[in-house]
Amino acid sequence: MRRVYSLCIITSLMMCLLSFGIHRMTKTEEKQIKIGFIFVGDEITPYTNNLIKARDHVIEVYGEQVECVTKYNVTEDHIEGPLNELVNEKCDYIIAASYGYGPTVKEVAAKHPEIQFCVPTGDNANEEPVLSNYHNCFGTVYQGRYICGVIAGEKLKEMINTGVITPEQAKIGYVAAFPYAEVISGYTSFYLGVHSVVPEATMLVKYTDTWSNYSLEKQVALELIDQDCVIISQHSDTIGPATACENTDRDIPAYHVGYNESMTDIAPTRSLVSCSVDYSHYFEQSVYALLQGKKIEDCIDGKVYGQDSMAGIEKNWVRILDINHTILPENINEVVDTTVQKLKNGDIQVFSGAFTGVNPYDENDRIDLSTPFIENEKSSSPTFLYVLDDVITIVP
16 A cells, blocks of 8 residues: 555656646756757847747756757848758757748758758648658737737727827838738738727738848838828838837827837837747747657647647737837726737637738639638648738738
8 A cells, every 4th residue: 555655646746747837858867959040130130039039948948958059140042051051060950930941941851851840930841741850830929919909909099089190090000021921911910900999990011022121111111100100010020110100200109019029118109019929938848859759749838730830829929018008098908908818718700800802912812701710720820811902001
């Protein structure tokens, strides 16, 4: 009986350890791996800085069990050289963090089955040929965009109620990188969040055709402000749009909603809020898998489809950053908490309503959102690719 009682105690302790947070390695385990990171920018750009924080989280968690080698400022058309350098440096795991890296990384992965590869935000892991050593991951960021849209909508409503603007002047501007599904899904979910509060709102979208160009993004934001937009948001990598909003002097202010990091320090009187994807969860869990000799997807605390992993606000993979209470209505926390809970419960279908839209690449491909579109249903990378009629306008 004593032996049985001891075994029960040991079993209970083991279960407690396994259920404590995300998977953690014990210090007695000596396996080490070498991880290569390839970034499209550096710590100056919010997108890359967000990923750097996730890399540093891995180092903090696993210490001497991981050795990290990082390549910065690698453009998507020059990925092959740095990628092969990391292969030659005998990396066990290579994370190449930009959408456009995907095709080249997958080609290299096919040649090196002994190495694991991941392209965050990528969309080709489950396309043929499916490789057991090639992975994608992303947070369901449309949730964060929608919440930020609700916050922006509350600011617009306040501006209308106080007579700063009329309902007809509730115009949003969006600095967008490329007409990719990821970007279109993002600005659409943001708009739909605004619309849920201010139905009269409309949106202008202008593409920069680059992920990261401070001067161009700032200039595009200024052009949208000149077209009477009173809220500016972005799917681009720099603080240019936030700077434009903060430094624009006009009778009606232009407020800003950011991405990837808080921008209240850049635009303290204009930045309302930001959202981001927190990659630290996937990075930590995938590294744990490799240290344990397990398949990555078997160790991910989220939704998994083949070689692709995702999670959202319910797992803190999507975060709302620095709500600027000094310039938002007093009830904003209550509004945000209610919206977050409804998203977690599935009570909000973001891509739904009395809207129609068209695929910018195929005018015959149209959608009617009276039947809700389920984003990230089978892919971590967004797939909504329709510009909403009448309410969203693409400007040259």
